[in-house]
Amino acid sequence: MFSLQKLLGKEDLFFDLLEASAEEARASVHALVKLNKTPDQTALLHEFMLARRKGKQIRAKITEAVYSTFVTALEREDIESLSYALSRIPKTVEKFGERMMLAPVHVQGTDFSKQVDLLEKATDTILEMVKRLHKGANLEQIMALNEKLQSIENEADKAIVELIRSLLNGSHDPIKVIVLKDLYELLEKVIDRCRDVGNIIANIILKNS
Numbered sequence: 001m002f003s004l005q006k007l008l009g010k011e012d013l014f015f016d017l018l019e020a021s022a023e024e025a026r027a028s029v030h031a032l033v034k035l036n037k038t039p040d041q042t043a044l045l046h047e048f049m050l051a052r053r054k055g056k057q058i059r060a061k062i063t064e065a066v067y068s069t070f071v072t073a074l075e076r077e078d079i080e081s082l083s084y085a086l087s088r089i090p091k092t093v094e095k096f097g098e099r100m101m102l103a104p105v106h107v108q109g110t111d112f113s114k115q116v117d118l119l120e121k122a123t124d125t126i127l128e129m130v131k132r133l134h135k136g137a138n139l140e141q142i143m144a145l146n147e148k149l150q151s152i153e154n155e156a157d158k159a160i161v162e163l164i165r166s167l168l169n170g171s172h173d174p175i176k177v178i179v180l181k182d183l184y185e186l187l188e189k190v191i192d193r194c195r196d197v198g199n200i201i202a203n204i205i206l207k208n209s
Contacts (some may be wrong), residue, residue, distance in 0.1 A: 001157060015134035017062045021086040022130040022205075024055040025209045026123040028090035029190075036112045037098055045101060048094035059087040062179065077149050078204050085197045086130075092193055096186040099179075106179040111201045116186045121195035125149050141204045149198035156191045174201065 015180075058148035062083040066076045100107055129145050162185050165179055 013065055014062065015130075017058050017065070018079075018082060018086065019127075019134055021055055021062075021083060022123075022127040022139060024051045024058065024093040025089035025194075025197075026120075026127050027051045028093040029116070029119045029123045030053075032093055032097065032116055035100065036116050041094065045094075045097055048097040052091040052094045054091045055087045059083045062165045071208060075207075078109055078200070078207075082197065082200045082204070083201055085193065086126075087132045087194045088103070089197070092186060092190045093119075096183060096190065099186065103179045106147065106173070106176040107183070110180060110183075112183075112187065114159050115149050115156060115184075115191075117153050119158070119187070119190055119194070122149060122152045122156075122191060125152070126194055126197045126201075129198060133204075139209045140203055142202055146198040149195060153191050160188045 015133075026053035028048055034047075037200055059136065062079065066079050125145055125148055129142060129149075132142060132145070164181060172180075
């Protein structure tokens with residue numbers, strides 16, 4: 001059994017902030033679910049911005065705490081890396097939302113449900129991984145969750161390849177091809193961000209187990 005709490009003593013602040021950051025990552029994806037159902041809801045852009053802004057504020061607090069608190073046994077760089085990786089998720093989701101709203105005519109009728117569903121699963125998984133760090137993490141449990149995350153990424157990659165292949169079959173308007181290809185690649189990036197978080201947590205566990 002591995003416990004970050006033992007390594008950081010009574011400093012629960014790190015766990016609370018990392019968990020809050022994971023919550024904002026999931027909140028940004030939940031906003032994406034709403035946007036996919038009703039693409040013309042420009043008011044949803046505020047939710048993307050709010051999740052990204054909160055994530056940025058949380059990261060700043062983590063950075064301040066890391067360098068103002070005596071930390072033993074756990075490298076400060078690990079906390080910073082995890083914080084940074086988590087903050088990139090809502091940032092990339094916001095970028096997707098902005099670009100989707102910029103070209104409603106070309107996006108109309110496009111179904112992003114499969115990719116968004118996979119993103120929900122991915123952010124749920126990383127939130128669970130971060131929570132397990134807070135409570136005390138079993139190596140096997142964390143590795144199993146990370147494998148689940150890798151499986152989600154593989155499924156998403158295959159789906160994106162098929163979407164792009166169908167997009168480049170010559171039957172679509174060139175501008176639509178450019179717009180949708182950009183959006184598909186942004187969704188792929190969000191999945192990659194989730195994978196990065198999982199790998200960082202798994203590496204922290206391996207280094208300290």
